[in-house]
Amino acid sequence: MTYIIISSLVIMLASLIGVVSVWRNVGQIIEKNLHFLVSFSAGVFLFITYHLSSETIEHASSAKVGIFWILVGIFGIWLIFKFLPTFHHHHDNEEIHVHSQIDARKIILSDGIHNIGDGILIAASFAVSVTLGFTATLSIFIHEIIQEISEFFVLKSAGFSTKKSLLINFLTSGTILIGSLGGYFLLESFESIEVPLLGIASGSFLVVVIQDLIPHSIKNTTTKLHIIKHLAWFLLGVLLMVGVSTFSAH
Secondary structure: HHHHHHHHHHHHHHHHHHHHHHHHHHHHHHOOOOHHHHHHHHHHHHHHHHHHHHHHHHOOHHHHHHHHHHHHHHHHHHHHHOOOOOOOOOOOOOOOOOOOOOOHHHHHHHHHHHHHHHHHHHHHHHHOOOHHHHHHHHHHHHHHHHHHHHHHHHHHHOOOOOHHHHHHHHHHOOOHHHHHHHHHHHHHHHHHOOHHHHHHHHHHHHHHHHHHHHHHHHOOOOOOOOOOOOHHHHHHHHHHHHHHHOOOOO
């Protein structure tokens, strides 16, 4: 159990390490180019959606069951936020506040569900062997650094301050403890909900990409050069995640 807790805490630190490092080095440049970095985040999360969808279908009892849970994620998050009252966060230190197109709650909920699935994976891996457990932890950690940096960009674009974005990222990553500790004590029960979690997370991320991130990028395209830059950043996000997944199997 000690290894599982330590591994979960290490992965939670990924929500801070990568972001703090990037922000300290190029914070001002990032602030000026957040609209392009949202396109980068869209590429990252689109790949994550594809990856989670593939895992859902692969681990489900049938492709139909996997697709069902993906659809539950898509329509579930859409319904939740359609009937919940909307709220907006404003950028700090601005005299004129502009509502952001990005609803940060969606990315927070989607990532929280995804992290529970990662926690279950850690618990299951350590149940097999310590070596496999640490291998799974390393793989998740590498993926999480890029994902959490991307989520940080999204939260900033949604209007959160740097401190609030970091805090929300860290607290959201804490949901991994639900999966890892629950998986440790009730592994068989928690493994049975892994496919629904993967499917719902992938569907939720898809809604975030299609309904929030891509429209946000399109809204900020004013010239042909802007469009090319947004596409380049989007492709960079996809290719970076493809590279990471190629060299560190999940």
